[in-house]
Amino acid sequence: MTGATEGMKGGGYYDANSSFQAKVAASGDALLEQAVAALAVPADAPVTVADYGSSEGRNSIATVTTALSLLSARRAAGFAVLHNDLPTNDWRGLAANLAGPGSYLWRFPDTRTLFAPRSFFEPVTLPATVTLGTSGSSAHWLSRQPAGLDMPRSLYRSDAPPDQRAKILSQAAADWEAFLAARAEELQPGGVLLVQMLGTDGAPDPARVSAAGLLKLMNSCALALVDEGEIPADVYARYAFPVVPRTVDEATAPMTGSLADRLDLLHCGLNDVTSPYEAALARTGDVAAFARDYAAFTRAFSESSLRDGVFRFAKAGVDVVTDRFYAMMQDALAARPEAYPFEDLTLSVMVRRRR
Numbered sequence: 001m002t003g004a005t006e007g008m009k010g011g012g013y014y015d016a017n018s019s020f021q022a023k024v025a026a027s028g029d030a031l032l033e034q035a036v037a038a039l040a041v042p043a044d045a046p047v048t049v050a051d052y053g054s055s056e057g058r059n060s061i062a063t064v065t066t067a068l069s070l071l072s073a074r075r076a077a078g079f080a081v082l083h084n085d086l087p088t089n090d091w092r093g094l095a096a097n098l099a100g101p102g103s104y105l106w107r108f109p110d111t112r113t114l115f116a117p118r119s120f121f122e123p124v125t126l127p128a129t130v131t132l133g134t135s136g137s138s139a140h141w142l143s144r145q146p147a148g149l150d151m152p153r154s155l156y157r158s159d160a161p162p163d164q165r166a167k168i169l170s171q172a173a174a175d176w177e178a179f180l181a182a183r184a185e186e187l188q189p190g191g192v193l194l195v196q197m198l199g200t201d202g203a204p205d206p207a208r209v210s211a212a213g214l215l216k217l218m219n220s221c222a223l224a225l226v227d228e229g230e231i232p233a234d235v236y237a238r239y240a241f242p243v244v245p246r247t248v249d250e251a252t253a254p255m256t257g258s259l260a261d262r263l264d265l266l267h268c269g270l271n272d273v274t275s276p277y278e279a280a281l282a283r284t285g286d287v288a289a290f291a292r293d294y295a296a297f298t299r300a301f302s303e304s305s306l307r308d309g310v311f312r313f314a315k316a317g318v319d320v321v322t323d324r325f326y327a328m329m330q331d332a333l334a335a336r337p338e339a340y341p342f343e344d345l346t347l348s349v350m351v352r353r354r355r
């Protein structure tokens with residue numbers, strides 16, 4: 001496998017199991033307001049909003065609705081909205097959501113909606129055409145597996161041995177630069193991009209890495225399958241879960257380096273978003289519901305990558321082992337609900353295209 005994911009689990013599954021990502025997006029509302037205020041474009045011209053990594057759309061549509069409300073208060077004269085994701089995304093689900101009751105098209109019926117099914121590590125639309133860019137919980141995905149990995153007992157940035165972590169971080173740095181270079185080309189001069197993604201505080205020891213607790217559980221379930229001979233050890237050693245939380249320094253590096261002449265950094269900072277699954281557990285004490293919902297949340301974003309990178313090599317067959325893995329996770333969460341906290345640190349980055 002060279003690609004990192006084919007997208008989220010479709011057919012409504014991601015939308016039904018992404019309330020954490022919805023909370024991340026809502027935590028960025030004040031920044032979105034600042035982003036719209038910072039746009040240096042004519043106030044009465046038509047504008048294009050682009051959302052990068054829209055998935056099936058529930059959360060994307062919520063973000064775009066907020067953006068359109070803010071932009072109409074700035075008297076924008078007409079909107080185009082471009083939704084971007086991978087070609088293998090559930091585009092049919094996104095189209096259904098756009099025709100459904102939660103769509104911004106009810107409130108802004110003249111909006112022209114466009115789909116851009118292409119990797120966001122390259123330009124997805126014409127140069128200098130995007131007024132406002134947004135991206136929620138997406139830009140931490142890698143474009144591909146880092147080359148030459150050998151990490152038989154680990155799965156993630158937080159637990160990778162230092163020499164392997166260097167390979168992961170090198171891929172993440174190249175991808176982030178490619179993502180921003182493509183946006184620098186697409187943004188209008190004066191246009192603004194707001195990205196929210198997983199972060200880490202980068203402390204020397206121990207660093208707080210977003211989702212480290214959850215990835216620890218995923219790793220232990222996968223290792224149980226490796227140790228019983230279900231998953232080939234060499235396959236697992238070559239695989240890292242291809243999501244990389246960034247530090248503030250890693251996120252800002254391109255704006256002081258290769259993209260300094262094109263992008264101004266307006267904001268970069270970390271904030272905590274409480275896991276809705278842990279909050280519900282604290283409120284209700286319902287351990288079975290917590291284990292079910294937290295495992296389903298994990299399955300929604302991780303299944304495609306694990307199937308392609310690991311489970312398709314399993315002896316019992318990909319479908320059997322995929323179901324088994326998430327059932328193992330759910331059992332472990334039910335047995336020890338406090339043991340695998342999500343430990344979110346959301347990293348937000350806002351940049352403006354230089355004139």
Ligand SMILES: C[S@@+](CC[C@H](N)C(=O)[O-])C[C@H]1O[C@@H](n2cnc3c(N)ncnc32)[C@H](O)[C@@H]1O
Binds near residue numbers: 007022052136139
């Ligand atoms: C966790 S979902 C976030 C969806 C939505 N923005 C939200 O906040 O709920 C991450 C999305 O990023 C997309 N994605 C990952 N890599 C991508 C790439 N290279 N190009 C475009 N989209 C990508 C996935 O397909 C997925 O839909």
